[in-house]
Amino acid sequence: MLLADQGQSWKEEVVTKESWLQGPLKASCLYGQLPKFQDGDLTLYQSNAILRHLGRTFGLYGADEREAALVDMVNEGLEDLRRCCGHLIHHKRISFADYNLLDLLLNHQVLVPGCLDPFPLLSAYVARLSARPKLKAFLASPEHVNRPIFGSRKI
Known part of the structure; x- marks a missing residue:
């Protein structure tokens, strides 16, 4: 929602339960969890870490x-x-x-x-x-x- 409202484009990869249970993707993820967010060479996991990063990036984290x-x-x-x-x-x-x-x-x-x-x-x-x-x-x-x-x- 944040990216859409800020007029940003992004690519979302939806992971099916079947592909997740196969294991390779899960094994490659920090903490064995999604979501995974890639911003250039920065890879983030954990929803709130991602939101905080985007909040700082787009000036949505308060004035001070x-x-x-x-x-x-x-x-x-x-x-x-x-x-x-x-x-x-x-x-x-x-x-x-x-x-x-x-x-x-x-x-x-x-x-x-x-x-x-x-x-x-x-x-x-x-x-x-x-x-x-x-x-x-x-x-x-x-x-x-x-x-x-x-x-x-x-x-």
């Missing part, structure tokens, strides 16, 4: 060290959220965080119908939680259907 520290803090918070969401989606437990994530995802579906279609795990998560009998009844109730999204009226 203080702003850079704040950008780092926000990014680390997003990584925490990503891990939590992944854990929620891949486990069949219920916690208060599930309701918060479900609300966020349902709001997105109202604002952009079909936005979860390309994401089968998220779609299955929403379907699994929404099918809980008492929650299903609440979600269909006028109290919920007419509820504002993000503090304003529904679009």
Whole structure:
């Protein structure tokens, strides 16, 4: 997204699960992981190292060290959220965080119908939680259907 928004061209090589499991590519990668990013003679691994490099390259890392520290803090918070969401989606437990994530995802579906279609795990998560009998009844109730999204009226 960053490269596209900054008007840059790049070549993306999509790795299939089958080719990854064959082993040679995995063995050639530092930490045995993707993504791998090549910028001239610089090769980087780890998503956030790549993002930080691109942020510095394109002036997207804050105006000074203080702003850079704040950008780092926000990014680390997003990584925490990503891990939590992944854990929620891949486990069949219920916690208060599930309701918060479900609300966020349902709001997105109202604002952009079909936005979860390309994401089968998220779609299955929403379907699994929404099918809980008492929650299903609440979600269909006028109290919920007419509820504002993000503090304003529904679009």
